[in-house]
Amino acid sequence: MPALRLYAGPKARAHIERHGLRAQDVGVVPGAAGGPKGLILGPLDRFIFGEWLTQSSQPVHLVGASIGAWRMATACLDEAVTAFERLERDYIAQDYELLPGRKTPTAAHVSERFGQNLESFYGGRISQVLANRRYRLHILTSRGRHLMRREHGFTTPLGYLGAFVTNSVHRKAMGAWLERVVFSSGGELPFATSDYRTRRVALHDDNFYAALQASCSIPFVLNAIHDIPGAPRGAYWDGGITDYHLHLNYNAAMTQGLVVYPHFQKSVVPGWLDKGLKWRHGSTHFLDNTLVLAPDPQWVKSLPNGKLPDRTDFTRYGTDLQSRVKAWTQAASASRQLADEFGQWLARPDLSRIETL
DSSP, rough: OOOOEEEEOOOHHHHHHHHOGGGGEHHHEEEOGGGGGGGGHHHHHHIIIIIGGGGOOSOHHHHHHHEEHHHHHTTTSSSHHHHHHHHHHHOOOOOOOTTTTTOOOOOOHHHHHHHHHHHHTTTHHHHHHOSSSSSSEEEEEEEGGGSSSOOTTTTHHHHHHHHHHHHHHHGGGGGGTTTEEEESSSSOOOOOOOTTTTTEEEEETTTTHHHHHHHTTTTTBOOOEOOOOSSOOSSSEEEEEEEEOOOOHHHHHHSSSSSEEEEEOOOSSSSSGGOOOOOOOOOOOGGGGEEEEOOOHHHTTSSGSSSOTHHHHHHHTTTTTHHHHHHHHHHHHHHHHHHHHHHHHSOOGGGEEEOOO
16 A cells, blocks of 8 residues: 655646756755654655755755654754654653553653653754754744743633634734744744744754753643743743644745655644644645645554554553554554655656645
């Protein structure tokens, strides 16, 4: 059964029809939020950064939110393939203590453990990420405003309720509650920012861990990160809140190069609060120069539990760590087929396999 499907915007398709898809054509690689779903992209990451892009030398912007930010930061390390392998192992093996009577760990405990994991993973190697001569890293976070400027047991849920209501009316209106803050290692942003309230902050040694943990801090699952050095004061949460799948206006900002997007589905959903708003799941002109690489939905049904790994598996398996590790490991191993098929397609591009994004 084929595993990989390719979806292209009109500009991306026209380029591929004329030139094929070459490593030197890539200008941006995004990494979406989605927690354990990102495990399915490990083999594609290792192929893209370990084999394919090494055939070229142009600068490439890496844009990530949540697990996508962790993946894109990993791509900037000197031994990226080895680092991606460790990321997969560490993510699969994560385990958290449950207090008596609780079905989920406390946000404080998860935040503490996650911070320790990041320091263990990148310890002594931050300079490799920030000084990478080729890759420009952009980590997306969501900063609370007004009622949400600090995390609080009462005002934070109320603030997210307000964000949900205003977002339902108009996505841009949610900027009254949350703004997009991008921590960048260098270069201009590879996307326009007129779509949503945005700030850009320099990424450096003093704020790397805080920015990356903030980008992964799912509300109510992890604690917010407050007052990141070099950035406006306030509470910072998961970048997926404002930009779940990075449906960003690459088309307006990029004068050359394509967006090659390893993703876990066809739809590029704008924000986390848009998950239930199906009318916002379609492609827009923002993605005209984008090629999405995604698993075939029928192939996904062949994975353990008939789905991609996701956060519900923590509840599904509870304290049965061994069973969850087994299921996630099987899914990650099966996803090598995605990378194999992409490599084969690059060698002999079949335009009939490219579907409309």
